[in-house]
Amino acid sequence: MTALDFTLLRPMWLLALPVLGIAAWWLAIRRGGLGDWQRAADTALLQAMTALGRVDNQASRGPLWAILTVVLISVVALAGPALERRDTLSFRNLDGVVFVVDVSGSVTEHSNWPQLQTMGRFGLASLGTRPGALIVFAGDAYVATDMTLDHLQLGQTFSLLDAALVPDRGSRPERALALAVQLLSDAQVIAGDVILLTDGAGLGPASLRETAAISELGARVSLISIDTPTAAFDTHARAGGGEVFALDQSETLLRWLQADARTRLEAQDYPLLFWKDMGRYLLALALLPLLLLFRRRPS
Known part of the structure; x- marks a missing residue:
């Protein structure tokens, strides 16, 4: 050549x-x-x-x-x-955000469900040039939107979440967090954020292990509680290097994601x-x- x-x-x-x-x-x-x-x-x-x-x-x-x-x-x-x-040179963004949303009945039928969705939209508004993904879970977990820069599509998908989206009963956040680990690994994201929106049901040793795995990848795990946060929220936030946010802290969430966004560019190995x-x-x-x-x- x-x-x-x-x-x-x-x-x-x-x-x-x-x-x-x-x-x-x-x-x-x-x-x-x-x-x-x-x-x-x-x-x-x-x-x-x-x-x-x-x-x-x-x-x-x-x-x-x-x-x-x-x-x-x-x-x-x-x-x-x-x-x-x-x-x-080719560049890619090494910083991404994965939103993990509990769509079990105890969450989507809660009176604060609209406020929880609003918190999610505030999080989407802070992405900027960062790719985002959406995982939903109840008794099982599914990837609703893979890593994408199409924030408009991501927001539209987020607004359509309801209890009928996941047919499996229960609340298994550890499965959703395991999917988040897979998404971050596949996208080679080394400085991402995982935002878990939940009522706290199902948080335990299994989800704590997945939180630690996400932290080992270089990402942070933060939690948004639909109700009063329990001690499990603080435990997971500490393990994941993140924060716990209440429904009235939308501006705090936005500043957290924007001010601490660790956007990095890496030259690709191929021209x-x-x-x-x-x-x-x-x-x-x-x-x-x-x-x-x-x-x-x-x-």
Whole structure:
């Protein structure tokens, strides 16, 4: 591979070249080219203008070739001639947020469920350039939205959460946290956050082990309680290096995620294949033949 590797991004435009060639041939064999005034003007008027020396009987092919040149260059530019660049680095965000939401009946039927959803939306609003994911759980856990930068879709999915989403009865937060470990590992996130929204049911030794596993990956585990937090909330937050938030601490949650966001960029191990489209520069070059149409002839 050389430093000047070349390709066409939109080669189908070159199919217009045969049509352009036929059009050029047809215009070239016409008597008057682009300025066939003999057909357009009144014969008597044209004879009078000729007698006054106002008509040039020698038809100029300059405008014809200038316009054809412009069209030719434009077609080549639209075909997308591009040069390959292999010195361009690729980056990815190593900081992500996984929202883990308890959708068991004890949570979704709680009078504070709308406030819990509001807390989740505040968390989504703090993502910025960070990717986010959504895990839901009750008696089992499921990935509702994988790691994505489409925060709008993530918010729409979050607003549709209800008890019917997970058919399994019960509350197994350890399974949801295990899924969070898998998501963070697969995305190679080394500085993420896991936000657990729950009423505390099911928190115990198993969920504490998964919290520790998340912390070992470099991520933090914070909890949002739909009711008064129990001691288990504080235990999990300490193990996960996070915080416990009540429903009236939405601004605190937002500042926590924004101020302590550990956004990092890492150069990929492989180069990014990048093609620089040179078509725009060819379009600028196409303006030069047009200047010939505006040149003043000596009198």
